[in-house]
Amino acid sequence: MxxxxxxxxxxxxxxxxxxxxxxxxxxxxxxxxxxxxxxxxxxxxxxxxxxxxxxxxxxxPLYPKCKHHIKERCEMYCNQCEIPVCTSCVASDKHLGHKIVKILQVSDERRNKIMKDITELNEKIYPTYQDIASDVQNRMSQLEKEYGDLSTAITKHGEDWHREIDKLVKKLKAEVDEMKNTQLQTLQKHLDEINKTMSDIKDEIDSVEIAIDTNDLSKLFSVTSNVDIYRNLPHKIMPSLPKFTHGTIHKELFKVFGALSSSSLTSEKDGYSMKTTQKSPEAGSSPPVKQLLDEPETVTTIKIYIHFTLLPFLYNVACLSDEEIWTIGGDNNMKLYSINQGSLLKSITTKSKNIPSNIAVTKSGDLVYTDYDRTVNIVKNEKIEELIRLQNWRPQGVCSTSSGDLLVIMDSNDGKETKVVCYSGSTEKQTIQFDDKGKPLYSSGNYYRYIRENRNLDICVSDNEARAVVVVNQAGKLRFRYTGHTPAPKNKGFDPRGITTDSQSHILTADYNNECVHIIDQDGQFLRYIDCGLSNPHGLCMDTNDNLFVALQSNKQVKKIKYLH
Known part of the structure; x- marks a missing residue:
């Protein structure tokens, strides 16, 4: 009309x-x-x-009415004040010295910006959300099928056990249904949120298009675009199915019939990518490519003070920021040091007065430590809170993941089993212990073990007793074992201790015997040694600029090393 x-x-x-x-x-x-x-x-x-x-x-054009001069229209625009102005406004002292341009020029720029946003919403963002919704629906359908297959397998195995195991079969199937319903509910909620966002985007497109089509510039200037919000795509929810492992018929039915492993839902922040029409798009989250230096450089050395004990050693280091590091050694204090000044900033004593097993820093900047009293603790505002208390297990290595969860590697009290457990807060989400053939992924016994999540979401464990770095994917499936490289700097056996990763998905592990750091790629291929006077290297960590920090056990020093361009 x-x-x-x-x-x-x-x-x-x-x-x-x-x-x-x-x-x-x-x-x-x-x-x-x-x-x-x-x-x-x-x-x-x-x-x-x-x-x-x-x-x-x-x-x-219908120029906006001037707010200060009722009978005049604003044909100009003040760039400094970012408001339309009339000729009387321009003549006043209020805009003296300001850059004044024609409002039509600004309106054209504003119109072009909004048109670009609308184009992005129409051609990229909304179609991307459509693909995401389809992906979630497909996962739900696949989840229904796979859980159905799982129930069928349990039923078939249960038929061989007749009446004695009917009750057990019913119990296990109920667990499957509960896991399925929990995951489907989570995915449905995720889908509802995506559909709501899609509806909001469509509403915004409609409202903005109406404003663009009118010649009323007041309406045009009242338009605000939320495209920046919609560019932040939702996390990708990845369900992990439990496994059903059956046993042979035995009098002790409950022990040998079989059990379900834990199921989990993981959230990948960068799981989805924006839909694009370009032939070779670059992922927005991809880090710049950095090359290894020919010769690593020691940037600074920090001397760490350990109270006199029977074990006056330095064990581990964790970066709080690019200016501060946490350290632990042979006493019951966790110490915060300034990297540039080399000075002690803070010291916190463990709640149990035990020597901490390991430390890590969460995404929010809180310190987490594991204790020999079978607890995982978090330090908030210098107050220690017990986060997890284990039964029959002792926690060792700990790290914070990109999604904010905690990965803890632990040993059984009898020293016969080792496993990795993923926690969301204090809730267990996933357990990783065996390979596809039912064999243990990690060695047993009370030895050094450290853990880190790689950028590609692989879980990397430095297994000292096995003399290997064990890497599994996010689902817990074995990807590879790295057992060292020859010739080694000291021609000694591989003795892995601390482990860390960088922005290039390189995996770095300290080799205590050979007094060096191994650098391997995300697929386990050896790249280089860092061999620059590292006496008994033990703990490792990385700051946001890919500077490596190495805790030297006997020297009680932390070295900051630059090894990437």
Whole structure:
């Protein structure tokens, strides 16, 4: 419908503000009734007023009314104040020295920006959300099928056990249903959120398109785009199915029939990528490529003080920021040091007064440590809170993941089993212990073990007793074992201790015997040694700029090393 001829009875004269509009001044862009035409013509005789019938007015922009000068329109724009201004505003001292441009220039730029946002919403963001919704629906369908297969396998195995195991079969199937329902509910909630966002995007597209189509610049300037919010795609929810492991028929049915492993739902922040029409798009989260230096450089050395004990050694280091590091050694204190000054900033004693087993820093900057009293603890505002208390297991290595979860590697009290457990807060989400053939992934016994999540979400464990770095994917499936490289700097056996990863998905592990650090790629291929006077290297960590920090056990020093361009 033509806005010039529609709803005229609602438009009033700009001068008297009561009579219906009948005429229009194309010079001043003022709507007039017949009675006010003469008054308007003599109001400013310096202008050549072109008064025409309202229906015959030109398709000129409708400039915003000035807030400070009621009878004037804003044909200019103050870049400094970021507001439309009229000629009287420009002449006033309020905008003296400010850069004034034509408002049409600004409106064109604003219109182009909004059009680009609309194009992105239409062509990239909304279709991406459509693909995400389809992906979630497909996962739900696949989840239904796979859980159905799982129930069928349990039923088939249960038929061989007859009446004695009917109760056990029912119990296990109920567990499967509960796991399935929990995961489906989570995915349904995720899908509802995605659909809600898609609806919001569509509403915004519709409202913005209406504003763009009008010649009312006031409406155009009132438009705000939320495209920046929608560019942040949702996390990708990845369900992990439990496994059903059956045993042979035995009198002790419950022990040998079989059990379900834990199921889990993981959230990948960068699991989805934006839909694009480019042939070779680059992922927005991809880090810049960095090359290894020919010769690593020691940037600084920090001396760490350990209270006199029977074990006056330095064991581990964790970066709080690019300026501060946490350390632990042979006493019951966790110490925060300034990297640049080398000075002690803070010291916190463990709640149990035991020597901490390991430390890590969470995404929010809180310190986490494992204790020989079978607890995992978090330090918030210098107060220690017990996060996890284990039964029959002792925690060793700990790290914080990209999703904010905790990975803890632990040994059984009898020293016969080792496993990795993923926790969301204090809730167990996933257990990783055996390979596809049912064999242990990690060696047993009370030995050094450290853990780190790689950028590609692989879980990397430095297994000292096995003399290997064991790497599994996010689902817990073995990817590879790295058992060292020859020739080694000291020609001794591989003795892995601390482990860390960098922005290039390199895996770095300290080799205590050979007094060096091994660098391997994300697929386990050896790249290089860092061999620059590292006496008994033990703990490792990385800052946000890919600077490596090495805790030297006997020297009680932390070295900051640059090894990437």
């Amino acid at each position: 033509d806005p010039r001829t529609s709803a005229q009875d609602l438009m009033r004269c700009d001068l008297c503000e009561t009579a219906v509009v009948q005429m229009h001044c194309d010079t001043c862009l003022v709507n007039l009734c017949t009675s006010c035409v003469g008054k308007h013509m003599i109001s400013d005789e310096s202008k050549k007023h072109e008064v025409v019938k309202f229906q015959a007015r030109k398709s000129t």
